[in-house]
Amino acid sequence: MNQPILELKHIVKEFFGNRALSNVSLTLMPGSVHAIVGENGAGKSTFIKILTGAYSKTSGEIYVEGQPISQMDPMVSKKLGIHCIYQELNVANDLTVSENVFLGNQPVNKFGLIDWKKMNSDTKDIFASLQLRIDPKQLVREISIAQKQMIEIARAISQQAKVLIMDEPTSSLSDREIEILLALIEELKQQGIGILYISHRMDEIFRIADTVTVLRDGQHIKTMPLNQVSGVDELVELMANRKVADYFNKVEAPIGEPVLKVEGLNKRGVLHNISFELRKGEILGVAGLVGSGRTEIAMALFGLLKKDGGTICIDGKPVDIRGPRDAIKLGIGFVTENRKETGLTLKMSVRENMTLPTLKQFDRFLWINRKEETGAAEVYRKLLNIKTTTLEQTISNLSGGNQQKAILARWMIQGTRILILDEPCRGVDVGAKAEIFAQISKLAQQGVTVLMISSEIQEIVGMSDRVMVMKEGHMAGMLEKSMITPDHILKLAFGGATSA
Amino acid sequence: MLKANVIAQEQGQAKWKQISAFLFNKGSTAIGLILLFVLMSFASSDFLTVDNLLNVFRQSAVLCIMAVAMTFIIISGGIDLSAGSQIAVSGVIAAGLIASGVPVLLAIIITIAVGAGIGFFIGTVISTQKIPPFIVTLAMLTILSGVAFVYTEGNPIPINDAFFRSLGRGYIGPIPVPIIIMVVVAIIGHLLLSHTRFGRFIYAIGGNEEAARLCGIRVNWVKTGIYVFGSMVMAIAGILLASRLSTGSPNAGTGSELDAIAAVVLGGTNLFGGEGKIVGTLMGVAIISILNNGLNLLDVPSYNQLMIKGIVILAAVWFNSMKSRRASAA
Numbered sequence: 033m034n035q036p037i038l039e040l041k042h043i044v045k046e047f048f049g050n051r052a053l054s055n056v057s058l059t060l061m062p063g064s065v066h067a068i069v070g071e072n073g074a075g076k077s078t079f080i081k082i083l084t085g086a087y088s089k090t091s092g093e094i095y096v097e098g099q100p101i102s103q104m105d106p107m108v109s110k111k112l113g114i115h116c117i118y119q120e121l122n123v124a125n126d127l128t129v130s131e132n133v134f135l136g137n138q139p140v141n142k143f144g145l146i147d148w149k150k151m152n153s154d155t156k157d158i159f160a161s162l163q164l165r166i167d168p169k170q171l172v173r174e175i176s177i178a179q180k181q182m183i184e185i186a187r188a189i190s191q192q193a194k195v196l197i198m199d200e201p202t203s204s205l206s207d208r209e210i211e212i213l214l215a216l217i218e219e220l221k222q223q224g225i226g227i228l229y230i231s232h233r234m235d236e237i238f239r240i241a242d243t244v245t246v247l248r249d250g251q252h253i254k255t256m257p258l259n260q261v262s263g264v265d266e267l268v269e270l271m272a273n274r275k276v277a278d279y280f281n282k283v284e285a286p287i288g289e290p291v292l293k294v295e296g297l298n299k300r301g302v303l304h305n306i307s308f309e310l311r312k313g314e315i316l317g318v319a320g321l322v323g324s325g326r327t328e329i330a331m332a333l334f335g336l337l338k339k340d341g342g343t344i345c346i347d348g349k350p351v352d353i354r355g356p357r358d359a360i361k362l363g364i365g366f367v368t369e370n371r372k373e374t375g376l377t378l379k380m381s382v383r384e385n386m387t388l389p390t391l392k393q394f395d396r397f398l399w400i401n402r403k404e405e406t407g408a409a410e411v412y413r414k415l416l417n418i419k420t421t422t423l424e425q426t427i428s429n430l431s432g433g434n435q436q437k438a439i440l441a442r443w444m445i446q447g448t449r450i451l452i453l454d455e456p457c458r459g460v461d462v463g464a465k466a467e468i469f470a471q472i473s474k475l476a477q478q479g480v481t482v483l484m485i486s487s488e489i490q491e492i493v494g495m496s497d498r499v500m501v502m503k504e505g506h507m508a509g510m511l512e513k514s515m516i517t518p519d520h521i522l523k524l525a526f527g528g529a530t531s532a
Numbered sequence: 533m534l535k536a537n538v539i540a541q542e543q544g545q546a547k548w549k550q551i552s553a554f555l556f557n558k559g560s561t562a563i564g565l566i567l568l569f570v571l572m573s574f575a576s577s578d579f580l581t582v583d584n585l586l587n588v589f590r591q592s593a594v595l596c597i598m599a600v601a602m603t604f605i606i607i608s609g610g611i612d613l614s615a616g617s618q619i620a621v622s623g624v625i626a627a628g629l630i631a632s633g634v635p636v637l638l639a640i641i642i643t644i645a646v647g648a649g650i651g652f653f654i655g656t657v658i659s660t661q662k663i664p665p666f667i668v669t670l671a672m673l674t675i676l677s678g679v680a681f682v683y684t685e686g687n688p689i690p691i692n693d694a695f696f697r698s699l700g701r702g703y704i705g706p707i708p709v710p711i712i713i714m715v716v717v718a719i720i721g722h723l724l725l726s727h728t729r730f731g732r733f734i735y736a737i738g739g740n741e742e743a744a745r746l747c748g749i750r751v752n753w754v755k756t757g758i759y760v761f762g763s764m765v766m767a768i769a770g771i772l773l774a775s776r777l778s779t780g781s782p783n784a785g786t787g788s789e790l791d792a793i794a795a796v797v798l799g800g801t802n803l804f805g806g807e808g809k810i811v812g813t814l815m816g817v818a819i820i821s822i823l824n825n826g827l828n829l830l831d832v833p834s835y836n837q838l839m840i841k842g843i844v845i846l847a848a849v850w851f852n853s854m855k856s857r858r859a860s861a862a
Binding site for chain 1: 727728729732733736739740742743744745746747748749750802806807
């Protein structure tokens with residue numbers, strides 16, 4: 033009787049021979065919510081992009097309302113009524129609400145000018161049907177994030193959307209706004225729209241989803257009606273990845289005296305009462321979902337985030353870190369998660385990028401001693417096996433892995449005692465990954481204290497002496513060596529019950 | 533067919549490719565300059581004479597000194613639209629001080645110090661208030677021009693001091709003094725940019741300000757320093773121009789910031805910051821000066837000269853942007 037609005041069968045997506053998705057199938061009924069869950073890198077985004085036509089599938093079949101779709105591209109996808117609300121909102125702040133709803137589709141009058149009256153009244157009608165109250169004439173700049181999201185949903189409806197994909201729609205909403213959104217989703221269900229709901233927040237999924245599909249490493253693990261799921265733990269168990277890659281070669285380092293002590297670190301709305309201690313030669317893994325406050329801890333330690341409260345002590349002495357300069361003087365190094373935006377100066381050479389924070393040590397009066405500078409860079413080029421024709425090569429010509437090694441070298445030249453790594457192997461090929469991890473391990477042996485943030489559970493499990501798990505700005509738990517397993521980490525990160 | 537032949541041919545082609553790629557990427561300004569030079573030599577019999585060339589250099593001294601300062605500013609990702617007004621202000625201040633009996637050397641030092649003050653103000657506003665350099669210096673262009681007119685009450689101040697006049701007009705042996713000053717400024721500029729931390733930080737800030745900050749560079753200080761240095765050099769250019777004209781005129785230097793910016797961009801410096809060399813700027817200055825001189829020699833009316841100059845600048849910038857698009861596509 034009821035025909036699925038969307039059916040995907042055996043979808044495979046390969047990137048240069050690497051499988052990002054293998055054999056994923058999914059059926060979406062009109063008027064239902066189908067949740068997709070999985071840890072970072074499980075293949076959720078790839079899956080969405082195939083649906084919206086951003087990527088083309090390697091093999092598999094897509095049916096929309098029973099019709100096979102051979103070629104999917106963004107235009108076709110829109111025409112078929114598939115719309116996606118992304119995490120980053122896609123609205124023009126300086127236009128009115130109704131202009132945003134009808135962006136690119138503004139109704140025109142017989143003179144070819146925009147028919148404002150019709151546009152505003154149509155917008156009003158759509159909002160009324162969704163039981164929302166937003167003034168169509170208001171500037172989008174003046175409304176809340178949640179309301180902006182509503183605009184995107186209204187835009188999809190105005191274009192006769194049949195399938196609505198929501199990618200982490202609640203990540204930047206307050207509790208009250210989440211309630212409004214969830215109520216809106218109920219309303220959309222009533223109108224017969226099929227919703228694919230991607231979220232890390234288990235409580236939401238249990239409230240609104242009818243069906244859930246679990247992905248792991250691009251594999252389709254299981255699809256089941258939500259009323260047959262016993263609880264959060266069952267889903268987390270399915271998502272957890274027990275496979276630990278063997279390229280870490282972590283060598284146990286002798287762990288020495290305490291070096292860094294953080295007590296009661298607070299930042300309103302971001303970090304709540306974070307306390308931990310780090311010892312010489314120790315690697316502390318920091319796990320948690322994106323937005324859980326992991327990066328913010330690093331930023332606070334490096335003086336990039338002004339804390340509201342708490343103390344940071346180095347070698348037992350309280351320190352006041354007001355900016356990167358103070359942090360560097362105290363022997364802290366920071367490898368940021370976004371190499372191109374906050375790490376490298378892409379137009380400069382490999383050498384210049386390597387010595388940027390330590391240039392002073394090559395200074396002779398007013399002069400940079402180029403010979404010494406090149407000498408130091410050369411030592412670390414060899415040590416880290418940075419593949420470049422010469423040190424004078426512009427760094428943008430290097431591969432991601434080699435760029436990352438150059439940044440690591442930057443802090444090694446500095447003689448960093450406390451090294452903060454935020455996603456140290458993002459966008460790095462497997463070979464370079466192994467080399468970078470081996471180097472991190474070696475640094476720990478030499479007595480460097482490492483704080484490593486990662487979204488890859490295997491990296492955390494493979495490298496850490498202890499693991500701190502963050503959740504919504506709080507420390508969800510601190511796992512000692514024997515307790516570090518993907519299961520424990522994920523349970524803490526997702527907030528299920530744990531035996532730890 | 534002989535295999536060795538094919539290989540040799542391929543190697544030859546590869547070599548040619550390398551050479552043409554190098555010329556296309558690094559040498560385009562130099563090639564443009566040489567072409568222009570050859571063209572002018574044929575077009576006018578008066579061009580290729582020692583007298584004329586020395587004249588070209590002497591006249592380009594003020595522009596060249598301004599362009600050196602502008603190179604620093606543009607590499608850092610900034611711009612200084614008030615450079616022309618700074619020329620006027622420093623010229624009238626120097627002239628005013630000399631006219632009121634201040635010893636020449638002291639007058640020069642005070643003028644350069646005032647320049648430093650102007651640069652400090654511009655740099656501080658830009659770096660601490662986060663107002664775009666374009667806006668700050670656009671406002672300064674008007675303000676400083678006003679200052680020059682108020683200070684002189686609109687009348688040029690004549691300068692009679694012989695030593696002061698010799699700065700812009702004198703010779704040491706056969707070489708005009710302004711050329712010596714120009715060369716010294718250019719060499720200092722080059723050394724600062726490529727051999728000191730200050731210079732390295734300028735490139736870093738222009739290339740990626742956030743990354744520079746995360747490397748512990750005091751971005752605000754360095755930025756302020758750039759404008760202080762820049763405005764001091766502009767003051768030197770202003771003194772030189774006043775000396776050449778033997779007058780401190782509130783009208784002097786008007787619009788010359790655009791020539792300076794054009795010379796920097798012609799020299800291959802990236803208008804968005806992070807890349808550039810003094811050597812390139814020198815070539816850019818030479819192109820503009822030779823163009824001016826050549827068109828004069830050819831009796832091209834001055835209004836037509838404006839059009840030709842504009843077209844050359846547009847073509848050069850277009851060529852540069854095509855280059856960087858190619859580079860990013862590769």
